[in-house]
Amino acid sequence: MSHTVVIYAHPYPDRSRANRVLFDAVKSLPNVDARPICDLYPDFAIDVEAEQAALLRADLIVWQHPIYWYTVPAMLKLWWEKVLTHGWAYGDGARVLSGKRCLWVTTTGGDASAYDEGGMHAHPFSVYEPVVRQTARFCHMHWLEPLIIHGAHRMNDEQRAAYATLYRERLGAR
Amino acid sequence: MPALQQAFIYFAVAVVLVPLGSLLGLGSVLGYLIGGVLIGPAVLGLVKGGESIAHFAELGVVLMLFMIGLELDLRRLWGMRRQVFGGGTLQFVACGAAAALLLLAFGLTLQMAVVGGLALALSSTAIAVQTMNEQHLDKTPVGRTAFSILLFQDIAAIPLIALIPILGGAGGGHSEGGLGALKGLGAIVGIIAVGRYLTRPILRFIAKTGLREVFTAFSLLLVLGIAELMEMVELSMGLGAFLAGVLLASSEFRHALESDLQPFKGLLLGLFFISVGMTIDLGLIADEPVKVIGLTLAFLALKLGTLRLIAGRLGVSTSQRWLFAALIAQGGEFAFVVFKAAAEAFALPPGDTTLSLLTVVVALSMAMTPFILILHNRLFERHGKKASPEEAVEDEGASVIIAGFGRVGQIIGRFLFASGVKATVLDRDPDQIKLLEPFGYRVFYGDATRIDLLEAAGAARARLLIVAIDDPESSEMVVERVREHFPNLEIIARARNVGHYAALRRLGVKTVERETFEGSLVLGRKALEALGCPPFEARESADAFRRSNVRTVEDLLTHWDDPDDEFVALANQARRALEEQFEIDRKSLEKRGIKGWHFDPEE
Numbered sequence: 001m002s003h004t005v006v007i008y009a010h011p012y013p014d015r016s017r018a019n020r021v022l023f024d025a026v027k028s029l030p031n032v033d034a035r036p037i038c039d040l041y042p043d044f045a046i047d048v049e050a051e052q053a054a055l056l057r058a059d060l061i062v063w064q065h066p067i068y069w070y071t072v073p074a075m076l077k078l079w080w081e082k083v084l085t086h087g088w089a090y091g092d093g094a095r096v097l098s099g100k101r102c103l104w105v106t107t108t109g110g111d112a113s114a115y116d117e118g119g120m121h122a123h124p125f126s127v128y129e130p131v132v133r134q135t136a137r138f139c140h141m142h143w144l145e146p147l148i149i150h151g152a153h154r155m156n157d158e159q160r161a162a163y164a165t166l167y168r169e170r171l172g173a174r
Numbered sequence: 175m176p177a178l179q180q181a182f183i184y185f186a187v188a189v190v191l192v193p194l195g196s197l198l199g200l201g202s203v204l205g206y207l208i209g210g211v212l213i214g215p216a217v218l219g220l221v222k223g224g225e226s227i228a229h230f231a232e233l234g235v236v237l238m239l240f241m242i243g244l245e246l247d248l249r250r251l252w253g254m255r256r257q258v259f260g261g262g263t264l265q266f267v268a269c270g271a272a273a274a275l276l277l278l279a280f281g282l283t284l285q286m287a288v289v290g291g292l293a294l295a296l297s298s299t300a301i302a303v304q305t306m307n308e309q310h311l312d313k314t315p316v317g318r319t320a321f322s323i324l325l326f327q328d329i330a331a332i333p334l335i336a337l338i339p340i341l342g343g344a345g346g347g348h349s350e351g352g353l354g355a356l357k358g359l360g361a362i363v364g365i366i367a368v369g370r371y372l373t374r375p376i377l378r379f380i381a382k383t384g385l386r387e388v389f390t391a392f393s394l395l396l397v398l399g400i401a402e403l404m405e406m407v408e409l410s411m412g413l414g415a416f417l418a419g420v421l422l423a424s425s426e427f428r429h430a431l432e433s434d435l436q437p438f439k440g441l442l443l444g445l446f447f448i449s450v451g452m453t454i455d456l457g458l459i460a461d462e463p464v465k466v467i468g469l470t471l472a473f474l475a476l477k478l479g480t481l482r483l484i485a486g487r488l489g490v491s492t493s494q495r496w497l498f499a500a501l502i503a504q505g506g507e508f509a510f511v512v513f514k515a516a517a518e519a520f521a522l523p524p525g526d527t528t529l530s531l532l533t534v535v536v537a538l539s540m541a542m543t544p545f546i547l548i549l550h551n552r553l554f555e556r557h558g559k560k561a562s563p564e565e566a567v568e569d570e571g572a573s574v575i576i577a578g579f580g581r582v583g584q585i586i587g588r589f590l591f592a593s594g595v596k597a598t599v600l601d602r603d604p605d606q607i608k609l610l611e612p613f614g615y616r617v618f619y620g621d622a623t624r625i626d627l628l629e630a631a632g633a634a635r636a637r638l639l640i641v642a643i644d645d646p647e648s649s650e651m652v653v654e655r656v657r658e659h660f661p662n663l664e665i666i667a668r669a670r671n672v673g674h675y676a677a678l679r680r681l682g683v684k685t686v687e688r689e690t691f692e693g694s695l696v697l698g699r700k701a702l703e704a705l706g707c708p709p710f711e712a713r714e715s716a717d718a719f720r721r722s723n724v725r726t727v728e729d730l731l732t733h734w735d736d737p738d739d740e741f742v743a744l745a746n747q748a749r750r751a752l753e754e755q756f757e758i759d760r761k762s763l764e765k766r767g768i769k770g771w772h773f774d775p776e777e
Binding site: 043045047 | 714717720721
């Protein structure tokens with residue numbers, strides 16, 4: 001049975017419109033270790049040991065978060081810096097995460113067209129993906145097709161439920 | 175009869191019959207009443223001199239009204255003024271007229287019917303309030319409305335009793351007129367002055383001595399003094415006590431007074447119900463069963479119907495109107511006084527049983543109250559009617575209680591206050607409370623180790639208790655008792671030191687914080703910074719230290735009872751582990767050619 005860890009970074013979970021529904025849909029699945037890191041480490045004092053142990057136990061590593069300023073929220077960025085350390089996740093022949101699969105689940109407030117050439121963000125969304133993908137690859141993880149959800153600000157309950165189902169399926173739940 | 179023997183009989187009744195009544199779902203009131211019938215002259219005749227007992231037992235009602243007053247501050251009382259005077263007048267007149275018609279039909283003279291009718295319009299505050307408390311209706315809108323009516327009746331009873339000699343025309347004329355009114359006014363002004371300006375400094379002074387029984391003694395002295403004063407000027411004792419309670423409602427001593435007087439109120443009120451039971455003349459019922467029971471049922475039906483009719487006008491919601499009627503349909507204890515006064519004033523022919531008949535009817539109607547409510551619940555709750563949201567209990571207590579308002583509690587309280595969270599604060603230092611009152615805190619004097627005080631502060635409804643008491647012994651006692659009495663109340667606690675921390679954790683408190691720990695860590699960070707460590711790194715070191723330290727202390731909890739040397743060895747081992755961890759971190763940085771900051775004592 002495969003084991004999943006969901007690293008969830010949302011500093012204001014109560015105000016979330018899509019992420020909360022998604023996270024709630026998977027957090028209690030069997031074999032899922034749900035880690036809302038903004039709740040676990042409100043002072044940014046990440047317990048590196050605990051986080052690394054959680055990663056070692058998992059075959060599938062999920063990073064779930066809203067897009068803030070074209071990338072991950074500061075909390076997840078700090079988590080990368082503190083947890084994916086030299087000599088453990090990369091460098092010096094470190095390969096502990098090798099072969100583990102990595103799934104990126106992220107939401108944007110604006111819809112997909114905002115990321116068109118002429119849209120308000122000027123670049124297609126695919127421009128922002130490589131940073132995340134390469135972080136996973138540099139740690140020898142196997143990059144899965146990401147689950148990117150646009151238009152979170154204007155989503156109705158039905159759409160949210162459909163994405164939640166999709167997310168559960170991606171984690172192997174029926 | 176020796177006082178001791180009498181007391182023994184009363185307590186025996188209370189201990190045997192009241193739990194029995196509660197167990198059968200009849201409520202405590204009926205238990206006391208039946209007890210009264212049993213020991214009274216009608217059955218066993220164990221106790222004589224019921225009248226003097228009744229007079230003494232009235233103090234139960236007085237205490238009850240004082241405590242109701244404590245729950246209502248002036249602002250809230252002012253907000254009730256329309257309900258009290260408007261609604262109260264409507265009820266008094268409507269029920270009075272209906273009962274008077276019944277008495278006319280029963281063959282009484284017009285004057286007697288009017289006096290008797292108005293007396294029957296009065297309800298029993300003692301029974302209604304006690305029943306409402308037992309059924310948790312006291313803070314619901316319907317309970318509030320019922321209480322407003324009862325309050326008005328307390329006021330209205332005074333002119334009614336004064337009026338009887340005039341209506342009766344016989345033996346009257348001892349009324350002092352203007353002088354009496356002046357005296358009454360003087361007494362009320364006196365109570366306001368004492369309650370407002372004198373009581374609080376005295377309570378504060380007594381509280382400071384820390385002698386709890388003196389505090390209790392003063393509470394009783396206060397209520398007894400007011401009752402005595404009111405009786406001197408021929409006003410209602412209960413009304414005076416109620417007024418004094420209202421004046422102390424916004425004081426920091428409210429909860430302490432409540433919890434100190436509670437047992438006295440309960441016992442004296444029980445005695446009062448017993449004395450009512452003793453007045454039920456079974457002989458009269460046996461002589462004329464049809465007349466007595468018929469009149470009682472007719473009276474109850476008429477009053478229930480009238481109350482049901484006017485309930486809408488009093489703002490009682492549709493689903494609660496029968497409940498409202500059932501709560502206050504019974505006759506009241508004031509009726510006894512009225513009938514007694516009427517017996518003197520109306521110069522009835524000897525052998526006339528009209529008034530003793532009415533007395534029995536009132537007593538029986540009081541005893542019927544629990545049955546009427548059971549009947550009501552049977553009839554209406556079968557439909558699965560749930561209280562609509564508006565009927566839900568108004569939660570007036572704060573959701574957070576802070577026990578101990580010293581250096582730690584104050585910071586927590588100010589922070590919560592700033593974040594929009596209201597807290598009820600308990601502290602046992604009257605000076606502290608006086609200091610804080612001007613800032614608008616709900617601060618109460620009292621020792622939080624007393625469960626009754628916590629109860630009064632709303633522990634049963636609160637979501638969180640913050641134990642910020644500095645003395646470890648008291649703090650642990652509070653936690654222990656709260657865990658026992660309010661197992662669902664979440665606790666956050668301040669610990670004096672590691673030992674205290676361990677004790678609290680072992681008592682089951684999940685969140686404990688050592689009072690000096692965070693402050694010391696910040697100072698440690700500042701020390702590193704002063705020695706040249708970059709601030710961010712100093713913060714991270716402090717985080718690592720905190721995590722390791724908390725883990726160590728948590729691990730040690732299981733070894734707390736180990737012999738001293740073994741325990742110290744474990745603690746030392748943990749300290750070395752932290753040092754090693756710091757060393758490993760440093761080396762891994764150096765290995766990668768990054769010069770991590772470290773303190774070099776040789777430098």
